[in-house]
Structure formats: C-alpha cells, structure tokens
Amino acid sequence: VLEQQLFNALSLGCVYALFALGFTLVFGVLGVINLSQGAVFMVGAYAALTAITKLHAPLWLAILGAFAFSGLVGLAIDRLVLKPLRRRDAPHLIPMIATIGLGQSLNNLVQGLFGAENQRFPSEVLPQESLVIAGVSVTVLELGIILVSFVLMTLLLVTLRKTQLGRALRAIAESPKAARLLGIDVEGLFMATSFAAAGLGGIAGVLIGLYSNALFPLMGQPMLHKGIAVIILGGMGDIRGAMIAGLFLGFAEVLSVAYIGSDMRDAVAFGLLFLVLLVRPKGLFGKTQERKV
C-alpha cells in the first residue's frame, strides 16, 4: 500500500511542481508575485473542458489549447497591468495587490459564465486503463500526468540552462537594467515569460482537473496558497527549488493523509511553510541575500 501512496504522491507532487514553476519563473524574471496565477490555473482547466465538451477536441489538443489560452490570459495581464506598473517603477507590493484584484475578477467571471457547481470532464475522454508495475497498480492517467509534468519541467530547465534564451532570461533575473544595456530585448522576454508561466499554470490546472475530476471556479485558490508555500520553501525565483519543494509537498500531503488523517491535509503545506520561515526565512534552498541599503 505504501508504494501505491508514494505513486499518488508523485503525481500530485508533479502538478504542484508544475504550477509552482510558472509562479516562481515570473518572480525570478519579472520580480513580481503574480497572485492571479491561481485564477489562470483555473482558466486553463475550464478552457480544456470547453474544448472537450463544446469543440469535441481530443484530450491532447485540449491540453495544448489550455496552454495557449491561459498563456494569452497571462500575456494580457502582463501587457495591460504589470507593464504600466513596471514603467512607473511601482513598489513591489503594488503589482501583487493588482494581481489579487485580477484573480478575484477572473474567478468570479468564470463563476458567472459556468456556475459555481463542480464540473467534470466527460468520462469517455479520460483514460481508464491501469497497469501493474512492480506490484503497484498504476492508472494510465496518473502515469500521463507524471510524464507530461516531467517533460515540461525538463524542457524548461534545459531552456534556462543551455540555450541563448535561457542565458538572456538569467541575465534579466540578475538585473533587467544591465540586461537591457547588453542589448537583450527585455520587454519581449517579459512577454514570453508571462506567456509561458501562465501556460504552465494552465496545464497544471488541466492535470489537477483530470486528477481529481472536479472543476470549480475557486479551484485555483487552494492551489495558489499551496503554490505560495512551495515557492517559499524552494526559495523565491529558484526553479529547481520549486520543483523539489513541489514534489516534497505532494509526498508530505499524501503521507500525512495516510498516517495522520485526512483532516490535516490542507494544513500540511502551511505548517511546513510556517516552520521553514521560522528557521530559514529565505526558503530551504534560497541563498541568503545581502540587504539592499
């Protein structure tokens, strides 16, 4: 049974990691905590649902569509709200407040359009088979979730580490001003980052929607709160840290349900966060930064 639990934890942790990845990428590159990421996650799930029920798209196409749609939402948020604030050089709490408002609007817009009740993916699009690997019965769905997450995470890591684009992004993360002087198209990369981060969030939304088979307009809120815990645990802006912390949270949650009781599941993330903030204010893997004076 333990192996079974660990497998569940892996698929859940993968989705947490994927969500947190987009979240932490935006912070690393744009220096903004985008609190509308939870709503974008939910928009992705509903976009896939609409693609499947209204347009009769196959699942893979719906996932791609969710990536594109939520990516565009993220892009619009950057262009319409974050960019003017950047221009004004607003204090860093200001974009955070603006994105809280955006998240609330998106949540309630979707609630108005689709209703507050739970929606499901039609069961015929979900893979129903399960395999037995090393004595553990594994659903194809969970396997797919893990596979998709790992492919996307690897893709992102390789892009950041090995390509010219990644180098440019890391330069911006260090200092946008210096990057601009080096001839890097900073605004363009901000746009690309906003798109990719929101797109990843959207895919995470579809995957969670498939995992729990329940979509509701506020599904992004618990995810956002957990994402916050994950990116702080991993160190803000730290891509690898977010991945590790996301997986870790998945395991911590599933094991605490197994051994302590399901009541405490949602408290795990914040309990962990609280503890870590007490001991290491910059996160588990975060480097301690000199204070800017």
Added chain:
Amino acid sequence: MLEAFDNFWSIYSNLVLTLGTNALLALSIYLTLSCGMLAMANAAFMGIGAYAAAILTMNYGWPFPAVLAAGMVAPAVVAFVIGRPVLRLSGVYLAMATLAFGEVVRIVALQAESLTGGALGLNGIPQLTQWWHVLLAVVVVLAVLARLRRSKVGRAFEAIKEDETAAGLMGIDVDGHKMLAFALGAAIAGLAGALNAHLTFFIGPQEFGFDRGVEILTMTILGGINSLFGPALGAIIITLLPELLRGLKDYRAVFNGLILVAIVLFLPKGLWNPAWLRRLAGRGKGNAR
C-alpha cells in the same frame, strides 16, 4: 418623518452598521500599511475576535463589554505570538507568511468542531450590538489613530515605512514599533469581528478567508493611506458598491476586482488624495503623483 426613518432603519440598519465594522477593518490594515508592512492576516484576526467573542457570549454568558474586550485581546495575543518570527520577514515574504497564517486559522476553525461548529459555523449568536456601539467603536478608533499619527510612535511608523534601515540607524526600535502596529491592528480587526458576530447572528470559517482579506485590503487601498479618511472612505464605497451594482448580479465581484486593479493603475495614492482632489476641483498645480 420619524416613521420614514424607522422604515429606512428597519431595512438598512444592517448595511449601516456593516459600514462601521468595515471601516474598522480598513483602519486595522491601514495601521500595518502605515508602518510599511503588507500583512494579510487581518481577516484571520477578525475571525479570531469573532469566534472568541461569540463563544464567550454563548457558552459562558460573559457581559457584552467584557466580550468585546476579549474579542480584541485574543487576536492581539495571537498577533504578538506569531509576530516575533513573522515580522522578521519583509515585503512579499511577510505578505505570504501572513496569508499562510490566515489559511491556518481557517483550517483550525474548520477542524475544531466542538468549539467553532466546524464548517457549519456558530448559529444563533445573540444580537447584542447596538448602533451606538459601532459608532462609538469607530469614533474611538479614529481618535486613537489620529492621536497616534501625530505622536512620536506615529512618526516612527512613518520613518519605518519610508526606510527601515535608516529608521533603525536613527535609533528607532523598528521591531518594537512593527509589533505594536501589528498587534494593535489585530485588536481593531478583532473588535470589528466581535461587533459583527453579534450583529449577523451567524459566523462561519468561510467569512474570514482569503476573499475577506482581499476585501479589507481593497477598501484601504481604494481610499488611500495618506490619511485616516482614506480607509474609512474606501470602506464606505466598497460596502455600498454591491447595493449599487445589484443589477450586475453574479458579476459584482468581477467589478470589485477590476476596481482594485484600476485604482492601483490610475490612482496610486487612493481616492482620498488631497492633491488629486484639488486638481479635480481645478485648483491644484496638477502634480497628483
């Protein structure tokens, strides 16, 4: 005439009194903001105050003034306890940690069923709050905060807000002042919660979650934190807005969020901004920024 007033009051008394409790909430977060901290725990503090007060009234039959006092003390004590580690954090880390704390409070309220009624909340809280209780609370809090602004403590808050390091170097006890703002804000939020609980008959954990926190922040940011009128004005607008936007039905909250965005984009200092108001009146020099 009196009859007309009675009519009005029987329909709108709850709304008018909610104006008061919302103004208290807006002022509670104003206090931490004026000290340069974005602490998002005020909804949780309101909840702690509300639960503490309601439980004392219903289970122990405490007199109402003592209940209100306890509703202030309980969140202030909690703020003091979590403040020591949490207030070491700055900027976004503080906001995140306080958000997380709010979630913890909500989960505890959900789980501690024997005390809080769990997801069903507490029902049948006696409606002890009179209109003058709310009015008195608002006036007293406004007076205290106005006095505070002009005192040494208020100046210290402002110095910390502008530049924490410099304030520390000038010999201001940064940690102590932050703790004071945090705990006092918690007490005010708790008072609002206690008054509100004895007004609305019912409290439940969902009322004190993330959305309430956002609403409180919206009121204060909308009004602006340059003066005490800002948060109060913001509270009035956000409280009345749903009544005015009734036609939008399900989309009311969409509008609320967009207002927050619009304010941040176009009126960075909030509505109550003397320079902007003067310019609007066509007399200022036009340097609203």
